[in-house]
Amino acid sequence: MREKLDEFEEYFDSLDLKQYSALYIAAVILLGATWFYFYFDDLQTDLQLKDQKIAQYKQKIQKINFKLINKKILTKKSAIVKERSNIAQIKSEIYQMDQKLRAERFLSVTQKGVATFVERMLESSLKKNILIETIEIKDFNATYIGILKGQREMDVIAQGEFLNIVAFLRSLEESIMLMGLSKVVVETNGTKPVVHTNIKFYGIQK
């Protein structure tokens, strides 16, 4: 061991000041470079990456605007409240309007109503000397106006004097039900005129 040390010492002693200094400088450079390339360089890159990530997160955090989203939510909530109120208002108006429409009794097409109509029609035909040949009542389903829909239709074929027919038809139209003669055909072939009419009844569907 000592011999080795002495050998090294002899070598060191043989160096002049410049060479001796160069050995120290070489050690600094070699160790420094090794440390830098195998450790510090990667570490620095790693630290830079982490700094970048931190900066990105900070930026993302800054972008999160609770004030704005809360404001939007509040605005939406108040709009919802307003719209609910509007809907309630409309509902109320609908209810009122519905009540008004339902108060119009003639808007109901019931079996009883149709039967009364037929009964009065027969009475009128007797009075007007009209001979009813056919009465055919059918279901009828077609939109009329708004919520009014066609509910029944009635085909009537009758015979009588022309003016009586006109009067008869007029008497039919005096019914309180919402109805209309959609088609009236009066024909004569030298004999008594024959009327063929189609009556449509309209009402609110229940």
Place this chain on the structure above:
Amino acid sequence: MLAEKKVLLLEKEKPFFFANKQLETGSYKNEGSLFSALILPLNFLHFHLVKLPLTSSDEDIAIQAEIQFYKEGGLNPDKEYVIDYIKNDIGEEYLIDLFAVEKSIFDEYIKSFTYEITAVDLAFPRFIAYEALYNEEITSTGIELIFHLSDTEASVTLFSDGKYIGHRNVSSVELIAKKVGIEQAKVKELLEKNGLRQENYSLDDMLFYNEISAVLSKDIEKIVYLVNHRRRFFKFDTVNVIRVDFNGFGLDGLDTFFSNFGLESKVIALFDNEPVIPSYYYTPILYATAIAEQKDLTEINLSALKRKKPLLRYKIVHYIAFILFLCILLTSFSIYTEYEKSQKVLELQQIEKRYKVKQTRYLKLVKAFKKFKKEYLELIKEKEKRADHLFVLENTYNILPLAAELGHSRQKFMNDTLEVLKKYRLNVSRIEQSKDQEIELLVISLSQNREGIAKFIQDMLQKGYSSVSTRKISFEKGLYKSLIRIKK
């Protein structure tokens, strides 16, 4: 000046050191850490003289001198020597005095001591030790010569301004006795008692005087040769003073001998007064102390057992320590940077966590907002739907009076038609009223009354009906038939 407990002088029987203003006997075991000095017997030494150019470095001198010593100085190449030299600048060259001692002889000598020696810091011939006196006690007068004569060895040493410039071995008391053929003790006694003055010797001793004088004369011849030899290199005229150390005292009558050989120098005793310790020890201890204190003295060190340097004084150890220091420095910096990194990782984790918490909260709010937005849109749709429904209801309600009037409208259309038909006495074979918008009539009239149809049309138009048209007009058996279409 002697320093207390500074140097341990190694003598065969025991070592000595100066302490408490006196010479003390020590033990190598206890005082071995002191600077150890050994006086080498002159008969161990090999001498040689070479000259080397002034341009030579110390390293070159060491190498060249050693080579020449082996080549010309009679050293045995098969043996190992410890070599040292004294370098003197003689103007154009270096004059190199070379000294060598055979290592095996040195080792044997050390082994012959009564105690074990592990290190000899300085091994030197006694003659060089006199230089220390110039440093301490003697004021040099220029060129001086110190004549040393003892029982076992004798030498002369030449000094210039207190610096060694040459030496020569001469006959010791022992050698003189051998040459003269009388006992050593007798020679010593005669010299101490009578010096070298012929008149001091009795007739009985005169023979001895003559013999001793003859031996000494030969030695002085050698000394004069040395002086002349060195005079050429160091350019001096004469030796100013010759100092004599005969076991610490002078040697009366020696000046006559030198004078006989042309050296008219002043001959005096080396010490005016007895030194604090015997001169035998004083000069070597003084020299070793000066060397130990690294004073500017000519040094000859022929120790083959030099003290091993403490580890901490090795340059390689310094270098390794420096590298270790660098490693520690870099490691410390690495630890610091690792700490920084861990802080960054922590910061990143915290900010990531903070972001996730915020983002989760934010996404919940966004989800809530979307829910509210959806609800709002659904409400808008519902409102629109209900508003439409209300609109329909209102329209239905508003239109009801008109719907109720449908029969009247149809009847009026029919009545208007019948009224105009009656006005122009027109007959119809068929009337078809579709809803209340259109009436189609198949009108029949006599030929003389045919203009009634036209009037009928005209009247109906005048009543405000938008379109009254006739087609399929036919004439048959004196009757006109015409299909008339009236539109509201």
